[in-house]
Amino acid sequence: MGFSKLTETKVLLKQYFKDIISIEEGGEQRLIIDLQSKDITSMINHLKDFMDFKHLSMISCVDWPEENKFEIVYILTSYSKNIVLMLKTKIDRKNPKLQSIMSLWPQAVTYEIELNEMFGVFFEGNDRMGEEFILEDWDDIPPMRRDFDSLEYANKNFKFRDERKDKKIIREFISEHYDEWRKK
Amino acid sequence: MSTDSMYRLLVTIAVILGSIIYGFFINSLARRITARVQNRMGPPLKQPFIDVIKLYSKRTFVTHGIMQTLGPILMLTGIISTLILIPYGKGYLTLYSSNGDLITILYIMTFGQLAMALAVGQAGNPYGTIGVARGLTRMFGYELPLILALISLIALNHSADVNVIIANQHGGIANWNAFRHPFVGITALLAMLGMMSYQPFDNASAPAEVASGPITEFGGKFMAIMMTTNAMFVVAKLALLVDLFFGGASNIFILALKIFLLYLYPLFVGLVFPRFAMEDTFLFFWKWPTLIGFIGLAIAIF
């Protein structure tokens, strides 16, 4: 036995991409790679074409308002190596822009328009960018950003039912009478 | 109007009303049987009647144009014309069957479905259009074996008159066309599966696949007319098959019994087989039933 596939991948990646910020093992058969945002497309391209990471599991986003950054996360899988890769990159929160990877995986379009809607990240080269996906007629800031207050928005836009006129707390009422009713 | 034609008219009206009631009745029995097979209770026997009354009592009347309104009514007309050209027994119960022969019946039978196709076209629902396309394709499929079987019958009896065909089957089960000419009988029975639009071949209405097919855009009173029409149509089709292949009937009760027994056959086939895809349906009908039909025709002619 030489190196395991995991270590091998790690070493190879380090060789190819000199300016990887960090690369570490995140558990069994799992690699977490931190990248600069300019490298992300070439990295994914390389991974797909030469290292057999053929499956795009998902694209996701984390909001870091403290650092004023969005962190975009790509998860790729390779079936032959049995490795799950997590590529992370941070982009500016004021002007979040990234290259689209829809030419590699057509299904990435859906993830990208969703991120655009929920976080306001703009993916260049995606021709369906800006399309309405889940939120129709939305006119506030993108709702998954952490500075969006969901409860406040709900209170402002939706009407809650008034409380009961007799001020009875129904849960207690039921638990008091539960045994009685059961016997019936 | 002579008393004779008067009586005939009264009997005809009675048969039309009776066929509605009987059609609903066997429909609800079928629903019961399906439910028992699936280990359920099933709806009560009066359920189709309740459904129809409810549909007639709907208040809104949405229509997209004159043809959609006319379609169901033309369909009803077509079915009633079919109904009165089929004999249901002896004497007055032959209704007006001497006025038309097998070819007329076949021709008129499709009239209702074509009217329906026009109505759906105007309703403009895409699911409806898909349903109609499928329905007509299936019709195209099963009509070939059906017509082969009927041509064989006509050749064997040297007549296209249904009454003559019934008279020729006189005298015992062995004389029934289905048993005396087994190839013809099998062809007709296989074609009948398509005719009844039950499960393996219910791809026209295909519940949950294309909404509910042709009837997607028809609610309320239209739907009520269609349910009535369907009930009559089932009885008409089955009565015709009983007349042609199972020796007709001397009185109305035996006919009812034979119709019910014959109805069980597509029902049980449908409970066992899931829905066919459209191209499989077509292939099915143009393969074995057609082949058997040609053999039957060859035997009949030579």
Next chain:
Amino acid sequence: MDDLKRPTLDSDFTCDMAFNKITKWAQKNSLWLLAYGTGCGAIELSPTMTSRYDWSRLGIRGSATPRQADLLLITGYLSTKTLKRVIRSYEQMQDPKYVIGFGSCTINGGMYYDSYNTIKQLDLYIPVDVYINGCMPRPEAVLSGLAYLKDKIGDKKADGWIKYKQNFEWYRENQKKILKSFNGDNMPDKYNW
């Protein structure tokens, strides 16, 4: 809610006095519901319709299109996007029609009380005849709710559709508050697609 006009029942019900009893009986015993599951509650409908509970005993049946349906079951939370479709389906259904709100989400937001995207009170947007409480209601509760609706229809109290017609402006205002695109000019005048 309280400022809504109560429907004046008799004017709308008595025009067919003679058939009144029969039609009421038929409407009560034959409910076709629109198979349209909106939230998690729809999962409880499968046991309710299959062999264990079997709602076809009660004359209930699914129908695939709103044109043929009498009963709209809102099975749980409604996002604003779904609400648009629900209103449209409701408008397409033919009178008399009934709505059942299913689960706590339709009553007061339920566990999605702080969600930016689900409505909190269903009866602001479409009239609800019966609410079934629970998160999620078990098939027994569903059946009892349906039985209650049947009684209500029999007593001529299931008048949501008349209420909707008579208070159309009020409902429409509420709908427009949430669904901004309903304010556009391309909407049909009285809806009714």
